[in-house]
Amino acid sequence: MSQVFEIDFGDHRQSKLVGIDLGTTNSLVAFLDLTGPKVIPGPEGEKLVPSIVSWTSDGRFVVGNEARRLLIDQPERTVYSVKRLMGRGLADIQDELKLFPFRISPGSDSVLRLELGEKVLTPPEISAQVLLQLKRNAEAFLGEAVTQAVITVPAYFNDAQRQATKDAGRIAGLEVLRLVNEPTAASLAYGLDTRNSGVVAVYDLGGGTFDISILRLDDGIFEVLATNGDTHLGGDDIDNRLIRIALEDIAGEWGEDISRSGPAVQLLRRAVIEAKEQLSYLPFTSIQMEYRGKKYQRQITRELFESLIAGIVDRTLGPCRQCIQDSGLSVEQIDEVVLVGGSTRIPMVRRAVETLFKAKPHTELNPDEVVALGAAVQAGILSGDVEDHLLLDVTPLSLGIETMGGVASKLIHRNSTIPASATEAFTTAVDGQRNVLIHVLQGERELVKDCRSLARFELKDIEPLPAGAARIEVRFLIDANGILNVSARDQRTGKEQSVEVKPSYGLTEEQVEAMIRESVEKAEEDFAERQVREARLEADAILAGAEKARSNDAWMELNDEERAAISDAVNQLLLAYHSSDHNLIRAKIHELNTATLQLAETMMNTAVKAALKGTKL
Amino acid sequence: MDHFQLFGLKRRLSLDAAGLQERFYELSRECHPDRYARRPAGERQKAEQASALLNDAYRTLRDPISRAEYLLKQEGFDIGEQRGKDVPPELLEEVFELNMALEGLRGGDEDARGPLEEARRRFLEMRCEIDTELGRLFQQYDASGDAAILQQIRGVLNRRRYIRNLVQEVEKELAPSGQPAR
Known part of the structure; x- marks a missing residue:
């Protein structure tokens, strides 16, 4: 649920808008330049930032590959796959707790x-750390502050999961201009330069989530016809199955249950992932692990692997069939299938998709990158850089309210194009009643207890009237992010009716605001600090260069005026060096650069002359 | 402004689906919130509302049944959201047998599966006939604007809704794990 509160980010309107794929396993940031969408690499050139966060014993956050290393040494300070917990409650995650x-x-x-x-x-605060890392990577690469982003979410994410993602963005100091569904984003990345009309199915099996979407492409319009999925199905489940088998082996071979040892399980997780990846191109391989001097090794054939994961692959097919049915099309009317997500590298997954859709799936774009690339395209649409494309997405789940007898009455059906709205009139049941409580649900089932509670909205300060006389019209709007907004109006007075929101899962607005206040200040400080640090590094280099040049022959060839100008520029830069204004430091660097132009040229000539002298003709 | 006017259409029951889609895409390009992402909050909000309106209208008009129900409502007919509890007389016998078979299957009698499959096929056939009849009535109404035909359509829609619910119920029993069809 989104409320009125939005941080005013001031006049950053024209800053670069980036696209972020906040994945269960890995996250990426991309942007759109004149030649198309590009993934932005991190400081070590890496494109994938593992979605792993660690809080070090000296009180720092560490994210990505560095945090992955800490997963083994300091597992109790490190967390991964936190996307599985976004927007969820304690009761929801009992199954996850057994495996993660x-x-x-x-x-x-x-x-x-x-x-x-x-x-x-x-979970949103942890995800915010991953987003912050991506933000930093983007800022370092683009050389400017990044304050706005498009973030992708699984298409089948419910309201609470979407809201949690948006909260994470805000906590990281990013205004989330749009949440885009991952399969839809992927279709944008593909659609930008391939066919411009037809029906496309996007099968997206990632680290922790599965989505299927069917879209109609028509001359730049990407209309989602239907979507389905499972927000707890992905490569993680495959890993867990392999780990369980290896743990049993080890218990037998070593006579030791290592499942309670964090580092051991992490080493094993690494080993099975490696084996899993190899089995995508090898007929057999082995799972190998060494722990406390003991070795574990087990041969595994692709055949065995496939028999182990068949159940998982099968679980993706039900949502696919439902999605086809909901799209109102037959399989034959689907022209193309696109594969997204690392798990679609598995040959068995490809075969299953090919059989179901009766079409050879597309895999031209890197399945790890395609969602981020699509997010960058959507960023281009929002910024106006991409004019002829438009995405029309749908809400994955029906929205309803609780009515008499615990029945869920549907107001907005699943697969409705968003923004979508519905209005419903409410009244009071007893004389003088001041408040009305509306219980909003998400899901396809008939009974409230089988749907997911989204929030309770309380209409407050209703004018006291006889029972049934009040008439309050409540408007439910699912916005383009797939997030519910509720507003209410007293029809008798025409006045806006105040609505208090009590989200069933996730953070209250006050909690998010507090987190943002803390982090935004820090983030801005961080950015400024980083700029200063970088400027000083540059200053160090040029000052060292100037110092060295004084002992060069060329220095003597300068006239007094030129030498004085350089000394002056050096002194000015030294004075500016300790200021916290990076612009000032850069200005002084520039001045010193200008002052030393002649010197540099002379040095160059001298060097050339020297080189020529040394050359035997 | 009603849904038809939004698309620049007269209040008609027969519509050219391709034309409607084309117009929907055109209007979406104009008012979708993506076009206003970096505009002031007021403009963004208006785009959101306009777009929601457009999407709701398209969803209603695209499907012939919801389109007819909408037009009936606009013309002042009570289309009765009640689930059509009263069994249409001509279906009485059939529905009785169907209920027996449903009970049987629920009670674990797998022999009831055959008759249910058969009933499902028959009801789907009936729905097809109803759709043909509706198409004919739609054209009659569009040509004449006669409210008496709307009255007739209302009756046919009720029967259709009844049959649709039956089919759903049967499908739910036949495939307990799957989600019911719409």
């Missing part, structure tokens, strides 16, 4: 909190 080493903090009844060492954080 999440350390849930006591007092997580209303909002889930995880422990990273002594630090206690909510």
Whole structure:
């Protein structure tokens, strides 16, 4: 649910808008330049930032590959696959807790909190750290502050999961201009330079989520006809299956249950992932692990692997069939299938998709990158750089309200194009009633208990009237992000009716605001600090160069005026060096550069002469 | 402004689906919130509302059944959201047998599966006939604008809704794990 509150980011309107794929396993940031969407590499040239966050014992956040290393040394301070917890409650995640080493903090009844060492954080705050890393990478690469982003979410994410993602963005100091569904984003990346009309199915099996979407492409319009999925199905599940088998082996061979040892399980996880990846191109391989001097090795054939994962691959087919049915099309009317997500590299997955859709799937674009590339295209659409494309997406789940007898009455059906709205009139049941409570649900089932509670909206300060006389019209609007907005109006007075929102899962507005206040200040500070640090590094280099040049012969060839100008520029830069204004430092660097132009040229000539002298003709 | 006017159409029951889609895409290009992402909040909000209106209208008009129900409502007919509890007389016998078979299957009698499959096929056939009849009535109404035909359409729609619910119920029993068809 989104409320009125939005941070005013001031006049950043023209800053670069980036696209972010916030994945279960890996995250990427991309942007659109004149030649198309590009993934932005990190400082070490890496495109994928592992979605792993660690809180170090000296009180720093570490994200990505560095955090992955800490997963083994300091598993109790490190967390991964936190996307599985976004927008969820304690009761929802019991299954996850059996398979993932999440350390849930006591007092997580209303909002889930995880422990990273002594630090206690909510899933959005942890995701915010991944987003911050991507933001930094983008800022370093683009050389400007990045304050706005498009972030992708699984198409089948519900309202709470979407809201949690948006919260994460805000906590990271990013205004989230749009949440885009991952399969839809992928279709944008493909559609930009391939066919411009036809029906495309996007099959997206990632690290932790599965989505299927069917779209109609028509001359730049990308209309989603239907979507379906499972937000807890992905490569993680395959890994867990392999780990369980290896753990059993090890218990037998070593006579030791290592499933309680964080580092051992992480080493094993690494080993099975490696084997899994190899089995995509090898007929057999082995799972190998060494722990405390003991070795574990097990041969695994592709055949065995496939028999192990058949159930998981099968679970993707039900949503596919439902999606085809909901799209109102037959399989034959689907022209193309696109594969997205690392798990679609598995040959068995490809075969299953090919059989179901009776078409050879597209894999031209890197399945790890295609979602981020699409997010960058959507960023281009929002910024106006891409004019002829438009995405018309749908809401994956029906929206309803609780009515008499615990029945869910549907107001907006699944696969409705968003923004979508519905209005419903409410009245009072007893004389003088001041408040009306509306329980909003998401899901396809008939009964409230089978749907997911989204929030309770309380209409407050209703004018006291006889029962049934009040008439309040409530408007439910699912916005283009797939997030519900609720507003209400008293039809008798025409006045806006105040609505209090009590989200069933996730953070309250006050909590998010507090987190943002803390982090935005820090983020801005961070950025400014980084700029200064970089400027000083540049200053160091040029000052060292100037110092060295004084001992060069060329220095003597300058006239007094030129030498004085350089000394002056050096002194000015030294004075500016300790200021916290990076612009000032850069200005002085520039002045010194200008002052030393003649010197540099002379040095160059001298060097050339010297080189020529030394050359035997 | 009603849904028809939004698309620049007269209130008609027969529509050219391709033309409607084309117009929907055109209007979407104008008012979709993506076009206003960096505009002031007021403009963004208006785009959101306009776009929601457009999407709701398109969704209603695209499907012939919801289009007819909408037009009936606009013309002042009570289309009765009640689930059509009263069994249409001509279906009485059939529905009785169907219920027996449903009970049987629920009670674990797998022999009931055959008759249910058969009933499902028959009801789907009936729905097809109804759709043909509706198409004919749509054209009659568009040509004459006669409210009496709307009255007739209302009756046919009720029967259709009844049959659709039956089919859903049967399908739910036949495939307990799958989601019911719309």
